[in-house]
Amino acid sequence: MLEDDVTQSENIEYTEYHEFSETVELQTETVEEDTVPDGKHLVKKKRRERLVRKGRMKQERFRAFIRFFLSVFFIFGLIYALKCPGWYMDKNAFNYVGGRSVEIINNKIVPSHKILVLLKNSNVPNVPIYMARTDAIKKELMKLAPVENVYIRRYAFPARLQIILRERIPLITISPDVKVQPVAFFTTDGKLIGREFLPLDKSFKTILVLSYGNKGDDYHKWDLKKIHEIEKIAKYVETYSGEPVEYIDLRNPNDVFVKIKTVNIRLGQLDESVYKRIERIPSLLPQVKLIDSKIKYLDLKWEKVIYLKLE
DSSP: OHHHHHHHHHHHHHHHHHHHHHHHHHHHHHHHHHHSOOHHHHHHHHHHHHHHHHHHHHHHHHHHHHHHHHHHHHHHHHHHHHTOGGGSOOTTTTSSTTOSSEEEESOSSSOHHHHHHHHTTSOOOOSOGGGOOOHHHHHHHTTSTTEEEEEEEEETTTTEEEEEEEEOOEEEEEESSTTSOOOEEEETTOOEEEGGGOSOOTTOOOEEEEOOSSGGGOGGGOOHHHHHHHHHHHHHHHHHHSSOEEEEEOSSTTSEEEEESSOEEEEESOSTTHHHHHTTHHHHHHHHHHOOSOEEEEEOOSSSOOEEEEO
């Protein structure tokens, strides 16, 4: 009885194992059948890949063509731009005043025609304006006595030069007589400039000094210290009189006169005490204005004595 049960149990286990093996084999075959690709699907896939590759190749060729075209266009454009007439100045730029090729700025003392005369010594640049050297032009303009410095700017389209002058500032004008036009002038840095740059523009406020330019009053020998001394005396007189100085008469250095609107003031010699004598003016000027007679000058030559000289 026991043996029959064992045999029956083994048969059941064998049957179950056999059925399980068949199921596994069936599933394996199904998986293998599913992994095998369809031939038509593979062909379509390959065609799509070829089309994508061809499209990319066309795009790359088109981009390369565009890059080549732009490079050529840029090179030719650059060559044209570098050789464009707008970079070159007119060959007659230095021959006449008022042209578009040369602009002169801030020249109140030096006339434009004098500047162009010097520019003719320098050749008009025959290279593009951005390559033009302006050192020679600046060197020529610095020869002008009133010029303190020169700045040159270059512009294109049309090619032109802008010349900016920094001129010395006039301080004292020299004349032999009140009725004679000035023959020279001194600048604030002590530079003596001749009559070729006269008359000065009316915007310059200078001190008129009368001097013959010979013997004891030779203004050609004046230095910067002398110029500042004359300027100081003029300011002193204007401060204490409240009136502008019309002129200073230095034709006799030992007997100096200063003319203001109200009266001609005799200062005498310009020694250390001259400033103390000038300080007397505020107390004397009101009295001078009350006198009806024509006054020749107010004498401040002496330290302790003051008098009026009538005509």
